Amino acid sequence: MNFATLDLNLLRVLDALFREGSTIKAAARLGLSQSAVSGALSRLRHALGDPLFLRQGNRLVETDYAARLKGPLHEELERLEAMLSPPSAFDPKAASGTFRIAASDFFAELLMPQLADLLHRTAPGIRAQLVDLVPYDYVQSLERRNADLALIPDMTVPEWINRQPLFRSPFRVIARASNPSLAGLDGAPVMPIDIFCALHHVLFSPEGNLAAMGDAALERVGRRRQVALTVPVFSGVCRAVSESDLVALVPAQLANKVATTFKLRVFEPPMEIEPPLIVGIWHKRSDNTPFAKWTRERIFQLMEALDEESQ
CATH class of the missing domain: 1.10.10.10 (Winged helix-like DNA-binding domain superfamily/Winged helix DNA-binding domain)
Structure with a gap:
């Protein structure tokens, strides 16, 4: 040729x-x-x-x-x-296309409603899709173009991936308000460790693991908890807690968001857990693509408030 x-x-x-x-x-x-x-x-x-x-x-x-x-x-x-394509050529009101976000259903509650409103007002031709966050497949989903952006706990990424720190996500303990084991804890900000370890837990785990960060934190103080159920989505964790006497560790932002809807009480955990840093990652090939860059920046702006909501 x-x-x-x-x-x-x-x-x-x-x-x-x-x-x-x-x-x-x-x-x-x-x-x-x-x-x-x-x-x-x-x-x-x-x-x-x-x-x-x-x-x-x-x-x-x-x-x-x-x-x-x-x-x-x-x-x-x-x-x-x-x-x-110079950046000035991008007009969100005239733009059209689909932007795919790989993330857990935490973001269905904490991001997608606000993003839907923002796009409806400023870029009605842009469609946002929240797609399954496949464990251990974050980077490959970007490489295969199955997603334009992944929202994940911080991790080491290849040099061809860009990374933006977004917010820290501390944990809270959730329990249904009528849980009899909570009697006498009115106004208590922290769930006592004896109660925390005696109760059975729901664990968020897409992989079906029976241990997570909370278990490692308990082990450091010589204690253990009882995991009775694992669920691959946060909505299922909250639903299970709201309809049983199980408890769960979930991100603070989510706990505060759904507590009223699910009639939950929210406590600080009795042991110290380092709040994971949530980051956005994307393929460097789309760094300067006007459509992708504009949409990423809007998403990052929406998530700036999540650090404040965790306080």
């Missing part, structure tokens, strides 16, 4: 074919006729010396060679778009 003579417009056609898997849909995406896309594909096959796609039923299937081009080609086109 002679790169100097290659029509770079053909690469946009190839990217559209990767995305759509159909010459008809790729043509609609690019505002071209199907025959123009088919002609471009023929030229690409000749220039690259590979069939690129094989027809399978009603769709096009990539060859192995084409599959190796798919991710790198899209990244390079995004880099060119970011390089050629």
Whole structure:
């Protein structure tokens, strides 16, 4: 292949074919006729010396060679778009697209309602999606473009990932107000450690683990608790506590948010637990992409208040 003579417009056609898997849909995406896309594909096959796609039923299937081009080609086109698009060109009111946030359902309560209101008022064409935060797969979800931003406890990340500290998330103990074990604790800010260890606990754990930071903190003071139930979502933890005599350790911001709704009492834990730092991480390839940068910054601004709410 002679790169100097290659029509770079053909690469946009190839990217559209990767995305759509159909010459008809790729043509609609690019505002071209199907025959123009088919002609471009023929030229690409000749220039690259590979069939690129094989027809399978009603769709096009990539060859192995084409599959190796798919991710790198899209990244390079995004880099060119970011390089050629000055920040002043971004107009949120006219923008459209989807921004995916990988995070626990903590953020369904503490972020998404406010984000929905902000986007409705300032960027009605932008859609935000909260997607499952798969344990141990945070970085890979960004690399695979399954998410544009992940909100996670602080961790070591590769050099191609950017990181923004957001807020610290101390723990609180929640229990239903009618829990008989709480009799006599009116006005007590801290749950006594004997009661805390005697009660059965619900543990938030997407992986189904039976121990977490609270157990490590208890071990440091020579105590243990009884985990009776694990739940992969915080909403399930709060619901289980509200309908039983179980208790749970949850982030302070969430406890304060849902206490009235679920008729819960909130206590400080009886042992010291270092509040985890919550950070936002994203792939550096979207650092200067106007759409992604604007949306990230709005999300970070909304979360500035969470440190204050934990006090």
